Structures are given as C-alpha cells and as structure tokens.
Amino acid sequence: MAQRTHSQQADHIRHLLETEGDAVHAKASSFHAQRGEAYDAADDLEALRTEARSIKEDAIDRLPDLIDTVRDAVEANGGTVYVADDAADANAYVADVVDTQTEEHGITGDGDTPSVVKSKSMTTEEIDLNDALEAAGIEVTETDLGEWVLQVADDTPSHIVGPAMHLERAEIAELFNERFDPDEPLETAEELTQFARDYLADHIQEADVGITGANFVVADSGTITLVTNEGNARKCAVTPDTHVAIAGVEKLIPRLSDLEPFVDLIAKSATGQSIAQYVTMLSPPTDSPTLEFDRPDEPITAGDDGAANTEPADRDFHLVLLDNGRMDMREDDQLRETLYCIRCGACSNSCVNFQSVGGHGFGGETYSGGIATGWEAGVHGQDSAAEFNDLCTGCSRCVDACPVKIDIPWINTVVRDRINRNEDPAATDFLVDGLTPDMEDGGIDLGKRFFGNIGTVAKAASATAPVSNWLADADPIRGLLERTLGIDRRRDLPAFQRESLVDWFEKRGGKAASSRRAARADDADIDREVVLYPDVYTNYVDTERGKAAVRTLEALGIPVRVPDLPESGRAALSQGMVATADRQASRLYAALAEDLDAGRDVVVVEPSDLAAMHREYEQLLPERSFERLRDNSYEICEYVYGLLENGANPSALSTGDGAEPIAYHSHCQQRTLDLEAPTVAVLERCGYTPDTSSAECCGMAGSFGYKREYYELSVDVGERLAEQVAGAKTVVASGTSCGDQLEGLLERDVPHPIELLEPSSRL
Amino acid sequence: MTVDTVGRFERALEGLEVGFERVPAADASERIATIVEEPAVGAPLPFEGVTLPESVTTEPTSADLEAARTGVTPAGFAIAEYGTVAVESTADGAEAISLYSDRHVAVVAESDVVPDLSAGFDRLADGFAAGQDSVVFATGRSATADMGDLVHGVHGPGDVDVIVVEDR
Numbered sequence: 001m002a003q004r005t006h007s008q009q010a011d012h013i014r015h016l017l018e019t020e021g022d023a024v025h026a027k028a029s030s031f032h033a034q035r036g037e038a039y040d041a042a043d044d045l046e047a048l049r050t051e052a053r054s055i056k057e058d059a060i061d062r063l064p065d066l067i068d069t070v071r072d073a074v075e076a077n078g079g080t081v082y083v084a085d086d087a088a089d090a091n092a093y094v095a096d097v098v099d100t101q102t103e104e105h106g107i108t109g110d111g112d113t114p115s116v117v118k119s120k121s122m123t124t125e126e127i128d129l130n131d132a133l134e135a136a137g138i139e140v141t142e143t144d145l146g147e148w149v150l151q152v153a154d155d156t157p158s159h160i161v162g163p164a165m166h167l168e169r170a171e172i173a174e175l176f177n178e179r180f181d182p183d184e185p186l187e188t189a190e191e192l193t194q195f196a197r198d199y200l201a202d203h204i205q206e207a208d209v210g211i212t213g214a215n216f217v218v219a220d221s222g223t224i225t226l227v228t229n230e231g232n233a234r235k236c237a238v239t240p241d242t243h244v245a246i247a248g249v250e251k252l253i254p255r256l257s258d259l260e261p262f263v264d265l266i267a268k269s270a271t272g273q274s275i276a277q278y279v280t281m282l283s284p285p286t287d288s289p290t291l292e293f294d295r296p297d298e299p300i301t302a303g304d305d306g307a308a309n310t311e312p313a314d315r316d317f318h319l320v321l322l323d324n325g326r327m328d329m330r331e332d333d334q335l336r337e338t339l340y341c342i343r344c345g346a347c348s349n350s351c352v353n354f355q356s357v358g359g360h361g362f363g364g365e366t367y368s369g370g371i372a373t374g375w376e377a378g379v380h381g382q383d384s385a386a387e388f389n390d391l392c393t394g395c396s397r398c399v400d401a402c403p404v405k406i407d408i409p410w411i412n413t414v415v416r417d418r419i420n421r422n423e424d425p426a427a428t429d430f431l432v433d434g435l436t437p438d439m440e441d442g443g444i445d446l447g448k449r450f451f452g453n454i455g456t457v458a459k460a461a462s463a464t465a466p467v468s469n470w471l472a473d474a475d476p477i478r479g480l481l482e483r484t485l486g487i488d489r490r491r492d493l494p495a496f497q498r499e500s501l502v503d504w505f506e507k508r509g510g511k512a513a514s515s516r517r518a519a520r521a522d523d524a525d526i527d528r529e530v531v532l533y534p535d536v537y538t539n540y541v542d543t544e545r546g547k548a549a550v551r552t553l554e555a556l557g558i559p560v561r562v563p564d565l566p567e568s569g570r571a572a573l574s575q576g577m578v579a580t581a582d583r584q585a586s587r588l589y590a591a592l593a594e595d596l597d598a599g600r601d602v603v604v605v606e607p608s609d610l611a612a613m614h615r616e617y618e619q620l621l622p623e624r625s626f627e628r629l630r631d632n633s634y635e636i637c638e639y640v641y642g643l644l645e646n647g648a649n650p651s652a653l654s655t656g657d658g659a660e661p662i663a664y665h666s667h668c669q670q671r672t673l674d675l676e677a678p679t680v681a682v683l684e685r686c687g688y689t690p691d692t693s694s695a696e697c698c699g700m701a702g703s704f705g706y707k708r709e710y711y712e713l714s715v716d717v718g719e720r721l722a723e724q725v726a727g728a729k730t731v732v733a734s735g736t737s738c739g740d741q742l743e744g745l746l747e748r749d750v751p752h753p754i755e756l757l758e759p760s761s762r763l
Numbered sequence: 764m765t766v767d768t769v770g771r772f773e774r775a776l777e778g779l780e781v782g783f784e785r786v787p788a789a790d791a792s793e794r795i796a797t798i799v800e801e802p803a804v805g806a807p808l809p810f811e812g813v814t815l816p817e818s819v820t821t822e823p824t825s826a827d828l829e830a831a832r833t834g835v836t837p838a839g840f841a842i843a844e845y846g847t848v849a850v851e852s853t854a855d856g857a858e859a860i861s862l863y864s865d866r867h868v869a870v871v872a873e874s875d876v877v878p879d880l881s882a883g884f885d886r887l888a889d890g891f892a893a894g895q896d897s898v899v900f901a902t903g904r905s906a907t908a909d910m911g912d913l914v915h916g917v918h919g920p921g922d923v924d925v926i927v928v929e930d931r
Contacts, residue, residue: 098883143919145909162909170912189912197917198908204918205829221896231905231919234862238852256891260884263900273882275845278919280774281897286852291859296826421879756898 004387006486009709016357017716020166022159024358026166030573032349032696034272035401042268052261053404055085056340059253060330065284066252067218067321072075073222079317083249086324089131094244097318098138098209101242106200108240108294109206113139117204117240119226119233120159121213123322125249126379129191129211141203143232145196152179158185158359160368161270161345166358200232205293210236211223215246215266217319218256218281219708224319226280227266229273234280241290242316249321250339262342269403270344285315329378334414338374340404347371347398347513352390352717353695355417363390367456370398386419390710393701394574395668396611410619413529416576420444438454438572439579447486450705452575455567458540461496465644469495476597488711492744501539501546505562513559514550521557526646530560531638536567537736548758549605549636555652555759556643559598565591568609571618574702585612585620589629602633603719605752607734608702610635611669629635635670636754637679637734644685653757656687664690664753665721667735668697679734679753686757691728695721768843768878769927781901782924788812790926791870791928795819795835797870798924805835806857806872810931823860834864835840839890840875840923845902848925849883851890852897861901864887866922869901872931891897 004012010441039045059066071081084090085187103112109115116138118124130140130151138410142148146164150157153175157163166174168191176192177185182198204210214224224245226233237243253259259281267273289300322641329335348354348369351362359368364376364384370392376384402408421441430546450457461468471477478489485492499507509516530553538546546562553560564586569581592602604610613633617626634642656662664683666676676692683690699717704710720746721738725731731746731752733739741748769785778781778926786794788810796816801850805815819835820827828834835856836857848869877883887898892918905919915921 027835143918145907149909164909172910189910189914193907193914193917200918221891223891223896229906230917231862232917234858235918238862256888257884260880262878274905275847275900277902277904277906279900279902281896281898282852283891286858286897287854288852288858288897289854289856291825291828293825293829296829297824298808299822299918300859301822537803547837743928 005288006707006709010712011205013357013361013709013713016361017712018358020158020358021356021716023166023168025355027162028159028349028358031271031345032355032401035269035346035349036272038268038272048261048265049403049405051480052061052265053340055258055261056404057251059179059258060250060336060339061328063249063252063330065725067249068255069254070217070219070222070252070321071321073220074317074319077283077317078221079222079319081319081321083321083323085128090127090246090320090322090324091129093320094129094211094246095133095138097242099136100135101316102208103268104580105208108208113137115139115141115198115207116209116211117141117143117236118147119210119213119228119236120147120163121211121246122157122366123213123246124211125157127322127324129246141200141207143200144230145193148196148200149175152176156360157349158368159177159345160343160365161360166360178677185574202237204239205291207240209242209244210240210425211244211246212236214245214251216253216259216262217247217472218259219252220255221283223256223281223283224320225263226278226282227263227276228280229277231278234278237280237284238286238288239291241314242318243284244318244320246320246322249323249326249662251320265403266342266344266702269346284317288629290315325379332378334411335374335378337406337410338371340406341371341375342404344403345369346403347400350397350401350696351392351594352699352720353393353394353694353713356713357391358718362388364388370412371406374411374742375414376620377418382415382419382422385415389416391420393697393704395697395701396615396672397668397696399672410616411577413573413576413616417578420448420576433462438577439583440577444575444577445486446484447707448575448577449500450485451706452572452577454571454703455536458496458536460500462500463539465496465498469493474491482708486708487706488708490711494537494739494740495542499543501534501543502562502564504508504543504547505550511559511561514554517554518557518559521555521652526643526648528558529600530558530603531592531600532560532562533568533602533604533609534562535604535609536571538605542736542739545605545755548752548755549603549760552640552653552754553603556648558638558643563591568612569616569620570612571702572610573612579615585617587620592629594693595631596632601638601639602629603639604633605636605754606736607635607667607670607673607675608737611673614673635673635675635678635684635734638675640754640757641682642679644682650686652759653686654760657687658687659689660730661689661691662730662732662756663693663725665693665695665725665731665733665738667733667738670734671696682757683753688756693721693724695724698733698738699742700737700741702737705737705741714741715745718742720747730756768876769873771878772841772843772846772876772884772927776841776925778900779846781846781903783927784924785927785929787930788928789924792816793887794926795870798926799835800832802827802831802849803833803835804831804860804864806835806837806853806855806860808896810837810870810872810928813870813928813931821855823856828859828863831860831864833866833868834860834862835868835870836861838869838871838875839898840877840883840886841871842880842900843876844879846899847883847900847902849887849897850901851895852899858899861899862919865920866924867901867920868926870926870928873927873929874931876927
C-alpha cells in the first residue's frame with residue numbers, strides 16, 4: 001500500500017471524524033471509564049498485571065517447547081495440531097479440513113454447499129480466512145453480532161474487541177432492513193438482536209464445521225479458552241461435530257494455573273466487567289454430544305445407532321497455531337513485547353486519538369489502536385504500520401491500561417524510527433539540514449526532522465527574535481512551512497523570547513544571587529540545592545514559567561542553578577529519531593553527572609521531558625545511570641509538595657482565598673508518572689480548589705497538533721478538554737502543549753500552576 | 764464454605780440480575796418445578812435426594828432442545844466473588860442444555876460454592892486431574908452491545924436462575 005500524502009491523510013482523517021468519530025468516541029470512552037473503575041475496585045490489580053506479564057514473558061521465552069507440549073496434549077486428547085507458517089498455509093489447511101469432513105459425513109442441512117460458522121477472531125481477520133474459504137466454495141457465516149454486521153455490510157473491524165463500534169444503531173437497522181426486507185422494519189437494539197439471533201441460529205444448526213479463535217491455549221492440557229459475552233463461540237464449538245480453533249502461537253501459556261490471572265484481567269481491561277459472561281475452557285474433543293438438528297427426533301445423547309450413547313461423542317478437533325511472522329517477532333528485542341498482548345483493546349479505548357477516529361484511521365490492515373503498530377509491523381510488515389503509526393503521540397495513557405504492562409509508546413517510537421530509516425532521501429532535505437544536527441540518515445520526513453530538532457530551531461529563533469517571529473507569521477512563510485514541513489497554517493506558532501531563561505538567570509546574578517535570595521527566606525532547615533532543567537520551551541518560549549519556578553524555589557529557601565543543558569531527547573523521540581535521542585540522553589546525563597554526585601536535585605518544569613528521563617531513558621542509558629537520574633529528578637510541583645511536606649512555609653507563596661476555584665489539566669505523561677496528585681495537593685495547600693479534567697490528553701502532543709494532516713484531529717480532541725474547563729475563571733495546565741492548545745481554543749492565558757504559586761513580589 | 768460465601772454469591776447474582784434461591788434438598792425438585800417455564804429440558808442432577816421434576820425432559824432430542832424455554836443443569840461448583848457457575852461439558856448434554864434455552868436454571872450444592880476465583884481455579888484443577896477438563900464459567904446472562912444498546916439473550920440464555928441446595 002502506498003503511503004498517503006499529507007493532504008490525503010488529512011482528508012481521510014476528516015472523513016472519519018465526520019462519519020465514525022461520534023460512535024467510536026461514545027463506546028471507547030465508556031469502556032475506558034469502566035476499565036478505570038474496574039481496576040480501581042480490584043484490590044490486587046497490580047499484582048495480577050505483574051503476574052500476567054511474567055507468565056507471558058516466560059511463555060514466549062520457551063515457545064518452541066510449548067508448541068511441542070500442546071501437540072502432545074491435543075493428540076493425546078484425540079485432536080490434531082497444525083502449525084501454519086503463514087496465512088496461505090493456515091487457510092489451505094482449514095479448507096482441507098472442511099472438505100474432508102463433508103466428504104466423509106456429507107453436507108449438513110439443505111443444499112450442497114459446505115458451510116462453516118465462525119466466532120469472532122482477529123487472527124482469522126489477519127489471514128483473510130473468510131475470503132480464502134469462500135474462494136474454495138465454502139459458505140462462511142460470522143456469528144458474533146458485530147462481526148456479522150460487518151459481513152453483511154462488507155466492512156472491516158474498527159476495534160479489536162468491538163469490531164462494529166463505528167456503526168450507530170440506526171445505520172445497522174437501515175442495513176438490515178435494506179438487505180433482509182423483514183415484514184416489519186427493524187428499529188430497536190432488541191429487535192435487531194432478536195433478528196440476528198434467529199437468522200444465525202439456523203446457520204449454526206446447519207454448519208458442517210465450527211471455527212473459533214482462542215484467547216488462551218493451555219499447553220500441557222491442550223485446553224483452549226474462549227472469552228465471550230454472547231455465547232456464540234460456545235455454540236460454534238459445541239454444535240457441529242468438527243471444531244477448528246485458530247490461534248496465534250503467542251496464545252500458548254504453560255499450565256492451567258497460569259490461566260487464572262488472565263481470566264481475572266481480560267474482561268476488566270476490555271470492558272470493565274469483573275469477568276466475561278462466558279469463559280469457556282475446552283480440552284477438545286469434548287464429551288458434549290454433537291447436535292444433529294437434521295435428526296430432530298433422536299436424543300442428543302444417542303449414538304449413531306439411536307441407542308443411548310456410552311461412548312465419547314464422535315468429535316473432530318483441529319488446533320491451528322499460526323506463525324505468520326510471530327516467531328521472528330520473538331527474536332526481535334523491540335517487537336517481542338507485542339506478543340504479550342491479550343487483545344483486550346484497552347490501549348485503543350484509553351487513546352484520545354483512537355476515540356476520535358477509531359480503528360479505520362488508527363489501524364493497519366487488521367489491527368487497530370496503539371499496540372497495532374507492533375502487530376502490523378510483525379505480521380503484515382512495516383508499510384502497514386506506517387499508515388497510522390503517527391497517530392500514537394506517545395501520550396502514554398495506554399501504559400496504565402495495558403493488563404500485561406506493555407510499553408506501547410516505546411514500540412511505536414521504535415517502529416517510527418524504522419519507518420523513517422526506510423524512507424527515500426528527499427530532494428529537499430537541504431532545507432532543514434542546517435537546522436538539524438541529528439544522527440538520522442537522510443530520507444526522514446522533513447517535518448519530523450524539523451520537530452525532532454526543535455531545540456536547535458528554538459535557539460536560532462530566539463537569537464533572532466522578534467524578527468524571526470514576525471517572519472514566521474508572514475503569510476508567504478506560513479505557506480512555505482506548510483508545504484515543506486507540513487505545519488498547519490491555522491495553528492499559532494510559538495513566539496520565541498529574545499532573552500532565554502538561562503540568560504535571564506545569569507543576568508540576575510546566577511547561582512550566587514540565587515543562594516543569597518534563598519538564604520533570606522524562612523529557614524525550614526531544608527538543606528537542598530536544585531538544578532532547574534531549562535527544557536526547550538521553558539528556556540526559549542515560555543520563560544515566565546521558568547522564572548516562576550526559580551522564584552518559588554528561592555522563596556522556599558532553596559538555592560537554584562539554571563545551567564545551559566542539552567536537550568532531553570523528547571522531541572527526537574516523538575519523531576521516532578531514536579539514535580538522536582540516544583545521543584542527547586547521554587549528553588544530558590553527562591552534563592548532570594557532577595550535580596547528581598554533589599547531591600543536587602534535578603527539577604523539571606515540562607512533564608514530557610521528565611517523562612523521557614523516567615521512562616524512555618531506561619532504553620537509552622545504562623541501568624545505573626537511568627536509575628540515578630530518575631531517583632533524583634522531580635516535576636516542579638511535586639518538588640514543591642515535598643518541600644511543603646518537609647516544613648517549608650507556604651505563606652511565602654501566592655495563595656488563594658481558601659476556596660478559589662480553578663480548572664487544572666494535568667499533562668498526559670505526568671499522569672502516567674502518577675504526578676497529577678502532587679500538583680493538586682500543592683494547589684489545595686495554597687488556598688485553591690482545583691477541579692481536574694478527566695480528558696486524558698489535550699490532543700496537541702508536542703508537534704502533533706501543528707501538522708497539517710492532524711490539525712483537525714488535534715482540535716477535535718482538544719475541544720473535548722476545552723469544554724470541560726471553559727467555565728472556570730482560571731485554567732492552569734502543566735504541559736506547554738496543553739497550554740498552547742487550550743490558549744488557542746479558549747482564547748485566553750493558560751499558565752503553568754507554578755505561575756499561580758510564585759511569590760507576588762517578583763525579584 | 765461459610766454462610767458469608769453464600770451471601771456474597773447472592774449479592775453478586777443480584778448485581779447480574781440473576782435469580783437466586785436457597786433450598787433444602789427435600790424441596791429442591793418442587794422449587795425447580797415452579798421456576799421452569801415449559802417446555803423444559805435438563806441434565807440429570809447428581810445431588811443425593813434431588814431429582815428433576817417430571818416437567819423437565821432429560822435426554823432431549825435436538826427438536827426438544829431447540830424448542831425449550833428452560834434448560835436445567837447442575838453446576839460443578841460456583842464462584843461467589845463473581846456470581847459464576849461452572850457448567851461441565853458432559854455426555855448428558857449439560858453444556859448444550861445450559862446454552863440453547865432462553866432460561867438457564869443452574870443447580871449447585873452449597874458445599875460447592877467457593878469464595879473467589881482462586882478457589883474456583885483450585886476446583887477446576889481438581890476436575891482436570893479427574894478428567895473433567897472442559898468447563899464453562901458462566902456469569903450472568905448472555906449479552907451484547909453490538910446493536911447499539913445493551914441487550915440480553917443473544918446466542919445464550921437471556922434469563923438465568925441459580926438454585927443453591929443448602930444441605931448438599
């Protein structure tokens with residue numbers, strides 16, 4: 001598939017926002033909220049997630065052994081295991097099973113076309129099983145209601161759990177009424193469901209073969225586990241006398257006891273239910289009698305001779321284990337984690353971009369949502385992942401949702417990096433070459449290089465401000481920026497300050513003056529010293545929040561240094577420039593090493609830079625360096641909270657009247673670091689009554705909202721947040737992006753919380 | 764097994780809008796008879812002193828199964844925490860009977876109601892060791908939201924009742 005141009009991508013996203021966004025948002029955000037409640041209500045949730053992850057790590061580690069084990073177990077039970085190399089191999093095997101079954105037993109039901117019924121299985125979507133069976137002259141009927149709607153509509157799944165999530169009830173009613181022309185037009189969900197149930201019941205009764213997926217396969221007992229709410233998977237497995245279960249090899253887990261945490265987690269993470277309606281654990285062939293609806297007068301428990309059966313039911317079972325790239329993913333240090341995925345869809349539901357466009361925008365050939373980047377890159381190839389990978393902004397809200405703790409943003413970053421490296425060098429690379437001192441080979445999208453090197457851009461712009469700001473705002477320049485770098489001209493550009501935070505700090509006397517100021521403050525006997533990290537935006541654009549941070553710390557008795565430090569690598573990471581980020585992480589650590597050795601605390605204003613240090617640096621720095629920096633670096637309000645807890649006097653700060661209501665939007669990555677609460681606590685200690693937003697992300701996400709193809713999506717997401725906070729007199733936000741987005745939508749100032757707290761007497 | 768466990772089971776079932784009755788073995792047959800809507804099919808109940816009422820057809824034909832309003836089956840055990848009954852895939856057709864009817868009536872001995880999922884997995888493991896290695900954990904009523912709103916009774920039963928036999 002050729003990649004879309006920026007404007008094709010913009011059109012595609014606009015179309016989805018208009019046609020499918022509302023339906024997806026309603027359901028995905030509701031699943032997300034219910035998952036949150038279910039997680040909160042479970043007292044051992046973290047232990048369960050840890051256990052589930054460790055079982056998956058172990059299982060994938062010894063996957064070849066587990067395949068041998070399950071083969072022995074299923075064969076001992078009387079079934080067959082087939083390991084399929086790829087889609088064609090799997091499809092041919094299943095078609096062959098259907099042919100053999102119908103040749104031996106004749107065709108069930110009327111007519112002479114062999115038929116199969118299926119329960120929902122993303123794995124069979126991955127291999128396009130339906131098309132392959134139909135090409136082989138086999139009739140296929142989906143029995144999951146959502147999947148069946150898609151089959152009737154000739155549509156594709158937009159969500160890995162709720163495949164027809166993008167369709168409203170009225171659209172389904174219209175589809176059914178048109179296609180089936182019922183006596184009375186169908187309208188309500190009950191009527192539609194009843195119609196589908198009756199229609200599908202006939203097909204299930206007449207099917208020659210039942211095909212299911214498997215959520216988990218227990219190797220040592222040959223047990224497949226199906227987790228469903230409707231009951232169709234049970235019917236597909238139990239009714240026809242031949243059952244084929246198709247599962248990716250990664251579904252294997254060693255023992256029955258390993259199944260427990262997954263049964264406990266999967267419904268909670270998927271829909272917020274404590275457990276699914278039906279958790280079916282079958283070690284086929286089972287003892288359940290087959291159901292011969294074409295012999296209505298014989299007891300179901302009777303044998304072929306009509307007498308009561310004392311022998312096991314005459315059942316045939318095939319387990320098809322699909323490789324299709326998975327064994328290679330297992331060898332890939334960056335993609336391996338994808339194989340731990342239990343396909344619950346929690347990452348999709350937690351994602352604001354997914355909520356707005358659904359899986360037809362945020363998805364590849366088969367899979368959708370954040371984890372889809374790993375799946376698509378692994379099973380369909382990088383091109384399929386490239387179609388939608390940009391929609392992961394690295395906000396990281398899926399990290400807390402994933403039941404097996406997969407670092408989904410990291411997988412997206414790595415795949416973006418690989419996509420960048422495969423792109424052809426563009427003829428216009430020279431445009432940004434001078435501004436982009438990165439480690440990237442030519443070929444990466446120009447806009448990505450620009451945003452990935454934003455620190456250098458900002459430094460140059462600051463040095464020439466305000467001229468650079470006037471120039472950048474000029475119409476011809478905006479046109480050029482849009483054409484070459486993909487920066488949407490509707491977006492306000494950041495205004496660079498002529499005097500950087502570092503320069504301001506030096507001019508007012510540097511660390512010596514800061515020590516004197518701190519010494520004049522109330523002495524709470526807190527013997528600490530801070531290195532305030534001048535991130536790109538705080539240093540060159542939003543210097544006021546940096547100054548507020550310095551003044552606040554000094555007022556609480558803490559001397560501050562603001563050295564000129566290297567970029568954190570956050571910007572490069574967001575563009576998938578891992579080599580550049582790696583070098584920046586090393587440089588920053590080297591620049592801070594002496595401060596860390598001297599026992600100084602690193603305090604960060606911009607949450608996304610702190611998140612790089614606390615999350616991504618684990619991948620980029622040696623373990624000891626990573627832990628040393630992580631353990632000694634703090635978000636500014638978290639640090640102030642710590643000072644107040646240790647006796648610092650808040651009266652030195654600007655305080656509210658005790659009940660001044662303000663709206664506070666925490667930053668997405670800050671929430672994942674569990675650092676929303678300290679800001680709320682500090683604001684409350686200082687006399688404010690903060691009301692926190694429930695929106696997971698502002699939609700701006702660094703450079704994302706500047707890009708032409710994503711501007712409208714970014715605004716769609718941002719408006720949900722803006723509506724929540726618009727009524728408050730004062731709105732504060734911790735992230736630069738969040739502030740920019742809200743200022744654009746609300747048309748008023750949205751400062752950082754530290755700017756509310758800084759002492760009123762400014763020095 | 765404590766009374767608290769049964770209480771917890773009852774509360775979980777209430778949350779799932781599943782009927783709950785607790786009866787002595789001697790009254791179980793009669794109580795089942797009052798709950799079932801005919802036509803009814805069933806799998807034999809293994810509890811001493813408890814038999815299916817005459818209105819319930821055992822060894823049903825596939826026509827009986829298709830026409831049944833109610834299916835009565837034993838549950839090997841139940842999990843109080845989630846309101847789950849464990850229906851075993853046995854040769855008498857319990858799995859199909861519990862699935863095809865509009866209403867499922869599950870009968871479980873009070874001594875087989877275990878407190879939580881962990882205890883349920885212990886029972887499951889015991890069953891696997893004894894050869895009962897195909898089991899459905901059924902919790903509440905068959906449901907879907909695929910047609911735009913939550914609807915109960917899709918492919919499986921839209922009504923469920925659980926009868927706990929208190930002295931078994």
